[in-house]
Amino acid sequence: DTGVSQNPRHKITKRGQNVTFRCDPISEHNRLYWYRQTLGQGPEFLTYFQNEAQLEKSRLLSDRFSAERPKGSFSTLEIQRTEQGDSAMYLCASSPGGGRGRETQYFGPGTRLLVL
């Protein structure tokens, strides 16, 4: 399968713990996005990478959240000192880059986080 992959698929943690999620984009895609989705809502944009550069962060991304994309390949999203409100599905997407308007994002299966 050459699609976007995310690990782990599920994560249960206790409040206050740190968690890290990984996303492996489609290999030739230079753009990578992170979203958060809560039950009954559409995905909300969190942050975006063009190759290894993090170019945009939503105000939804508090200081407890950090994302990296070393070498412009896979990306990690870390949440420090998790809170119960962080419980959500965290989605990663990638796109080829370079297109205007026609850019299509391809999503991974997501990581479902439950903070107890």
Added chain:
Amino acid sequence: LAKTTQPISMDSYEGQEVNITCSHNNIATNDYITWYQQFPSQGPRFIIQGYKTKVTNEVASLFIPADRKSSTLSLPRVSLSDTAVYYCLVGDMGTSYDKVIFGPGTSLSVIP
């Protein structure tokens, strides 16, 4: 921001054609219209994208009138496996990724 409005839910019988209309009155000149499908516990899946008139692919058709203030996703002969949430997005996903908003979508239920 180009806000979109679409029905919260729809029901259809198997084998029927389903049309989901999305309103986007303040669409900008550079904006494209993109539809995604999402099954429970999965990420959204790209269905179709268009700028104007009609676009058709192997799974759906997208109709966009001349004023581009609305669009209609058409799913021919739906089956039970088409039960999902469908999102209409409007924007320039090449540059305004952070302003392309997923609303609550339309929850389609296909009935046997």
